[in-house]
Amino acid sequence: MSGVRSGVGWDSHRLVAGRPLILGGVELPDAELGLDGHSDADVLTHAIMDALLGAAGLGDIGVHFPDGDAAYEDADSIALLGEVLASVRGAGLAVVHVDATVMMERPQVGPHRDAIRDRLAAALGIDRANVNIKACSGEGMGFIGRGEGAAALAIATLEPAGQPEPRAGASHAHLALPGLGGKRRHSGRNPPNPHPAGSCGGSDEPLTRWQSKRGG
Ligand SMILES: [Zn+2]
Secondary structure, three states: OOOOEEEEEEEEEEEEOOOOOEEOOEEOOOOOOEEEOOOOOOHHHHHHHHHHHHHHOOOOHHHHOOOOOHHHOOOOHHHHHHHHHHHHHHOOEEEEEEEEEEEOOOOOOHHHHHHHHHHHHHHHOOOHHHEEEEEEOOOOOHHHHOOOEEEEEEEEEEEEOOOOOOOOOOOOHHHOOEOOOEOOOOOOOOOOOOOOOOOEOOOOOOOHHHHHHOOO
């Protein structure tokens, strides 16, 4: 097997009372509702598992962990992620990077972002710097906006195991991006933010924002 490859994963679960809200293996203590599902319904970890399986060409989460299987009732999804990782490594691949977006109206993911990154990075055996977690609300639209459920989208990048680390400043220098230490090549202004007060990346904004928008 040769070459870097990527896979995408998507998952959604219903939000219900009487369940813990677990994202990336971290329980959010400020959640009124939790995610419902056969396992612990960790929507973020499930999306990442599907992204890893996709990148490795190993099918999907439903093939590996069937819903009807009693073995996975209330299963710890981080443990299931470990099984996926073993399959990925068994295919001769190593995880390079994971990026994911959680879509959920409330509570805020931002305060828990680093804890989630740490938990996932440890489970994946990679640096926290290589696990990026973002969050969006639904801006009151659809099942996410109405608070009926949460969804997550993830992309995983894999490379053949045993690939030597590139030397700093060497082969990947041409990949430097504007705003990430690379020099901007265009002279114009930055384009306006398409979501000036928008739903994405706003997970650090105060809780009162959506409360006031919704009249409390
Ligand atoms: Zn799921």
